[in-house]
Amino acid sequence: MHADTPRRTAADQPAQRIATMLQLLQDALPLQKRLVHAGDVVCQVGQPFQCLYVVNAGFFKMVNLSDEGREQVVGLHFRGDWLGLDGIATGRYGCDAVAMDTGEVWAIPYDTLIEASIRTPALLGALHQAMSRELARDHDSMASLCTLPADARVAGFLRYWADAVSQRGLRADEITLRMTRAEIGNYLGMTLETVSRALSRMARGDVIRFKEKGRRDIQIPKVEALTTFMQQARTPSAALALH
Amino acid sequence: MHADTPRRTAADQPAQRIATMLQLLQDALPLQKRLVHAGDVVCQVGQPFQCLYVVNAGFFKMVNLSDEGREQVVGLHFRGDWLGLDGIATGRYGCDAVAMDTGEVWAIPYDTLIEASIRTPALLGALHQAMSRELARDHDSMASLCTLPADARVAGFLRYWADAVSQRGLRADEITLRMTRAEIGNYLGMTLETVSRALSRMARGDVIRFKEKGRRDIQIPKVEALTTFMQQARTPSAALALH
DNA sequence: CGGTTGATTGATACACATCAAACCCCGTGG
DNA sequence: CCACGGGGTTTGATGTGTATCAATCAACCG
Structure with a gap:
């Protein structure tokens, strides 16, 4: 990069x-x-x-x-x-x-x-x-909201955010959410705990990374990884990798 | 009436x-x-x-x-x-x-x-x-989609439909859905079975009635009953009436 | 430092999806 | 006329994704 x-x-x-x-x-x-x-x-x-x-x-x-x-x-x-x-x-x-x-x-x-x-x-x-x-x-x-499971919705939210800031000329590989988990969950139709779990899973799969000292700043090494994460979240098939 | x-x-x-x-x-x-x-x-x-x-x-x-x-x-x-x-x-x-x-x-x-x-x-x-x-x-x-449980969404859908036709000068106490349960469910973010069950519950509670010979025509004796049904569907409290 | 707000993680409960069977209605054609 | 088939609907049994409840932890701040 x-x-x-x-x-x-x-x-x-x-x-x-x-x-x-x-x-x-x-x-x-x-x-x-x-x-x-x-x-x-x-x-x-x-x-x-x-x-x-x-x-x-x-x-x-x-x-x-x-x-x-x-x-x-x-x-x-x-x-x-x-x-x-x-x-x-x-x-x-x-x-x-x-x-x-x-x-x-x-x-x-x-x-x-x-x-x-x-x-x-x-x-x-x-x-x-x-x-x-x-x-x-x-x-x-x-x-x-109608079709995607919670994990995919959170991933889609991050991708949407990354797109939005990149379209405004800012770097999209490192975004700082100015929303609490509760606000994100409200927007996505889920609870704050579910948001937190989804982000944790993404971090575990190295789709995102948390910047040290604070879980509001999120690094997105590869934006397209979000897309693949969304797709595999839709199918319960390969959910066995990383329990 | x-x-x-x-x-x-x-x-x-x-x-x-x-x-x-x-x-x-x-x-x-x-x-x-x-x-x-x-x-x-x-x-x-x-x-x-x-x-x-x-x-x-x-x-x-x-x-x-x-x-x-x-x-x-x-x-x-x-x-x-x-x-x-x-x-x-x-x-x-x-x-x-x-x-x-x-x-x-x-x-x-x-x-x-x-x-x-x-x-x-x-x-x-x-x-x-x-x-x-x-x-x-x-x-x-x-x-x-984000806040209401399935039953309330279906009730809200019927109320929306009734409002729409009544705003166009048609009678709203008897609407004929020109959609399948699957289409309704798709629109409301749930399965066709859930739509069917919600409608059945409403019919059991006399919030709606099915016209004989065909479950696409729905009578709505009192439109405001839909609203109250929505509200009580939101709270799992009085769910014990009519198992 | 305690106090507060937000985040994470686990255990359990429940609403809804899924799978499956049966039914109804309607059109088609023997 | 009835037999047949197919799309739509209903209802039940079971499974699961997510909500709920609860405890702990991290960061911030006066």
Whole structure:
């Protein structure tokens, strides 16, 4: 893993797309920039919908408060993602957007966005792409919730995270989860103990490694090993290796 | 349950919204109408994205072919819903849209829609609402997949279906599922046997009734009974009534 | 240093999957 | 007409993946 200068890797394309989109927004709109810290709530379920928020830095979880207080993480968002999209239809936000780290979001009043899109049609493209992408991502999440066993879901989660950061131009072989096991488990539909066990199994199989002093930083020597781990987790066949 | 003339029930508002939107599309766009029958594929995963489709009649399932052939139903769509939205971002459809009954969709080239939206801005509102609504719906699905036990998920599915048809102006106390138990189970992340058992339990508790000669038609005497059934299914407490 | 929060690991329980058998309904064709 | 076959559904017996309960441990912090 020598640090070769990355020229035009496959990950560059999304990075370019995100950078271009953020630039477009800055040029075409008066943005209200807002700094956030871990735990800050960007927009809250039930509040009247006014603004969309675009993530310029940091990362965020979307939390759905289902009926009686039960919290459910329904999405994770990184730089370039939009927050608050599910408020357009009803006029009220459908989720809390909670910062998991210090970061910055740009508030864009929806009305302003629509107006500006007359002069700058590319704004619509950006919005539509963001929504469409989230739809596709949600479908993938549902598929993995429905079909994959716990181990495979955790592996898929790590792969998703690694993809997300690598698409943003960061190194993906060493990720630092800014979520507790409980939050991960909530997002993946399992308990924190199951998350912990899955990670332990992956570490035992050398699919991942924990950085010394802290089990939040995870090294991923080979991202494709996650994929193979997912596949073999689906079949109970070769479960005998490493009891 | 005497047939009182429904004046301005709560369900009228969505019905009005859908009718208005369909009218808007007809007035503002040259629509390519397309009749479909059960099993027809409206748009197929991997095909280049050109058109969005709006459901004018019938009902549709969205199927995600995950990696190796494994089919996953990720959404159900009724009159007024849009199909193919997850193709905007990538330029290729992300799901198959399969008709579950005879129906009609209106094909709308995306480019045409965007152009027309300059003259008729309301078109954008319709598109954005459709996408936003689906996002919110997906989040609800994820929450129920993650938190609810099988019985509650099935009950929630019936309630969702009943809501959907009642919002389209049809009677909701007697719904005919046009899906097999296997399809329902696939959508809800459980096996067909579990779906069957859940329905049997609900029938035993008189939450639903099967119409004679055929277990696809389900009577729902009181829709709110589904909600209470969901809640008591979540707590293993009162599970002793009716072994 | 104790106190707190998060993580790991083990023992046990249970919800659901799996396997299997029987049934119902419906269309087809002798 | 009934025999036959096949897809869909129901129900039961058994197995298993994961939740639950509980104890221990590691890191952080005032």
